[in-house]
Amino acid sequence: MGHGGAGGESRTEFIVFSAGMTQHTRLACSNAINVQISDPPCHRVIREERVRGTAENARPMCHSQLSASAHLSMMVDVVCPAAALPGVRHDLHCPGGEEDGASMDPVNIHVHLYYGVDPLQFRKNENAGCLYGYHFAESDTMALSYSRDHPEGPLLRLVRRTLKSLLGFDFIHTYRNRAGLMSADVIWTHTEREYLSVALLLLLTRRTREPLLLAQSIWLLDIWKSLSPPKRLFYRWLLGRADVLTTHSPDNAALVQKYWGREGTVVRYGLDTRDFPLTTAGDWRPHEPLRIASIGNDRDRDWNTLITAFENDPRYCVRIATRRKIWRRSKASNVTVAPAHGLAAQRALYEWADVVIVSLHPNHHVSGITVILEAVATGKPVVATATGGLEEYFSSGSIGYVPAHDPMAMREQVAFLAREPGVATEQMRRAQREFVQKDLTTRAFANQHVMLTRSLINRPIERTAEPLPHSRT
Structure with a gap:
């Protein structure tokens, strides 16, 4: 993206393919996105406020993150990039403008x-x-x-x-x-x-x-x-x-x-919503004992904290699905460890569960985000370790975040949901609203x-x- 001078207004032009539109739909040039940028200089995120336009069935575009100058208000026109600037590569063509002919190469x-x-x-x-x-x-x-x-x-x-x-x-x-x-x-x-x-x-x-x-x-x-x-x-x-x-x-x-x-x-x-379609969350009614599922093969999964939190507690039944070796194996009768091979087995595990837990070691790469997206799509409340930038995807009102390496806090968070099923229901619905608003899909x-x-x-x-x-x- 190009930027204006310091303190001045910056204006950038490019095509936007909204996730709510077909692949070839283009918003008219008069449509605009109001964006407010107020992130620290180490990383800049454009946050879309609204899209004005007449494109039929066009939904707000995903909260795409692109480089931009911090602490500026910008108007971004939804058109093809303007004429080439000095120093810009001229051997690459940006198709999509009205001046382009059908013969232009993609x-x-x-x-x-x-x-x-x-x-x-x-x-x-x-x-x-x-x-x-x-x-x-x-x-x-x-x-x-x-x-x-x-x-x-x-x-x-x-x-x-x-x-x-x-x-x-x-x-x-x-x-x-x-x-x-x-x-x-x-x-x-x-x-x-x-x-x-x-x-x-x-x-x-x-x-x-x-x-x-x-x-x-x-x-x-x-x-x-x-x-x-x-x-x-x-x-x-x-x-x-x-x-x-x-x-x-x-x-x-x-x-x-x-x-x-x-x-x-x-x-x-x-998330690929063809594999895990967004299922509207109904009123949460947990089983007794409460069913906990935890899935994942990432190197930063913290199985020790999860097992310590719930083993030998008859109020909970825990199923862990992973291909990784768990060094601290539990002999407790209420904890089962077995991989879930294939989509059918994963869907069945989510269907069985009352709560999905993503227990993590501290990291910076949103470890566990795939499982969280799948759990939200299937309408399950999620408890997760607050690490890795997960809050960029789901706020604390949508996910039950707990500190790293704290089995007591994890157990108390799940016990709280069991005591307050209405809170768990609202948490699920908030998470699904964020999923839709941020368009957390593979298409986006x-x-x-x-x-x-x-x-x-x-x-x-x-x-x-x-x-x-x-x-x-």
């Missing part, structure tokens, strides 16, 4: 994902599209291609995984997909494991015309201080090739500024990438040519 986006989720193989025969919903960005102005999983025998698999362990990313998988990557206008990545690998490929194969790179961080910032100085220096050199750094959490965005001295753009994660997640891409194409490119100085701690 922007070529390559979505590079990790090995094992090739969209041609992911949930084959279910027409599920691309994992994480990037396929919702496809339109006549955005052409998407995807990384492919190349067949490999045991020896090649061992070599690939060994190099991946040494580097921290899967360079062989990336190299195999070099044709799609190098022919793209813009590359989207989902985690640091992909963008670090792509950055290395781009730096080793410099060309006159290079793709732009959207680099999305999840776990890297949480482990940054534990990395060796040589690896931090290596990663910072690779990070210099990224054109935009995105995260799912304002907490992670703050660390982008702290450790890397760059701006982090928050892109809210979303993809649309945020579309908006970022359009703003990126039409701004000057400022990459770090040399290795960056040692990271700050």
